[in-house]
Amino acid sequence: MQNIKNIIFDYGNVIFDIDFKIAQASFQKLGITDVETFFAHKAHNSLFDDFETGAISPAEFRAGIRAAANQPQLTDQQVDDAWNSLLIGTIQQNHDLLLQVKAKYRTFLLSNNNEIHYDWIINYLQATFKMNNYDDYFEKAYFSQHMKLRKPNTDIFEQVLKENNLNPAETLFIDDSPQHIAGAKKVGLNTLLMTEKPAQLGAFLKANGIL
Numbered sequence: 001m002q003n004i005k006n007i008i009f010d011y012g013n014v015i016f017d018i019d020f021k022i023a024q025a026s027f028q029k030l031g032i033t034d035v036e037t038f039f040a041h042k043a044h045n046s047l048f049d050d051f052e053t054g055a056i057s058p059a060e061f062r063a064g065i066r067a068a069a070n071q072p073q074l075t076d077q078q079v080d081d082a083w084n085s086l087l088i089g090t091i092q093q094n095h096d097l098l099l100q101v102k103a104k105y106r107t108f109l110l111s112n113n114n115e116i117h118y119d120w121i122i123n124y125l126q127a128t129f130k131m132n133n134y135d136d137y138f139e140k141a142y143f144s145q146h147m148k149l150r151k152p153n154t155d156i157f158e159q160v161l162k163e164n165n166l167n168p169a170e171t172l173f174i175d176d177s178p179q180h181i182a183g184a185k186k187v188g189l190n191t192l193l194m195t196e197k198p199a200q201l202g203a204f205l206k207a208n209g210i211l
Contacts, residue, residue: 001209004190006166007101009138010151010175011111014194015098015201016121017088026082031069038068042179051114054145058115084120090198092129097202098137100211109134109141110160110173112150118143140164151175152183161187172210 012018024035032038038045047064050056056064062079066072101107113121125131134141142160149156161168168188175181176194184191196204205211 001172003170004172006106006171008108008110008160008171008173010180011109013176013198014174015094015198016090017198018086019088020086023086026085030074030078030082031071049150052112052144052150054148080116083116087117087120089124094198094201095129095137097205102137107138108160109138111143113143114145118145151180154183154186157184157187157189
């Protein structure tokens with residue numbers, strides 16, 4: 001793409017497959033009845049925002065799920081398994097693509113995440129790809145629970161831009177969530193809405209002139 005020197009990637013449903021419907025079904029099995037309003041792609045209970053910004057601990061998050069389900073006897077493992085059912089996986093090809101993009105641009109990862117998902121993902125990467133983290137694939141990987149900020153709020157984008165001395169006019173943000181794209185546009189970032197599955201990331205990047 002013309003004039004683009006830097007790319008900020010989202011993680012879920014850009015690089016790594018996630019499925020909100022599976023998580024909704026898992027929460028329903030725990031006893032949560034209003035899953036469409038409790039947890040969905042475009043909106044959810046404030047419990048999730050608090051967890052993604054590190055405002056509450058994993059123990060407090062689990063307590064919130066128990067309260068929402070009205071099931072105080074649920075074990076930590078039951079809650080974690082339901083929450084982690086969102087996470088599907090990724091493919092080696094996408095890691096190879098990230099290295100190709102990194103060779104041409106300054107690249108960054110910016111993910112709304114949380115401690116339970118993060119630990120699952122790191123264990124998955126180690127077991128499946130012998131990777132310890134994403135340090136080799138991006139100049140820097142940012143996760144909301146470490147930053148105490150989350151997308152689509154403009155302050156999270158502003159921090160990444162400021163810390164890395166990035167010109168928003170020369171920076172592209174790729175995400176699958178329209179509300180996150182809208183937040184990025186407010187700080188002047190160029191944006192692309194990911195409309196394909198992560199398995200099609202290579203074709204998506206080529207179609208948009210990135211590779």
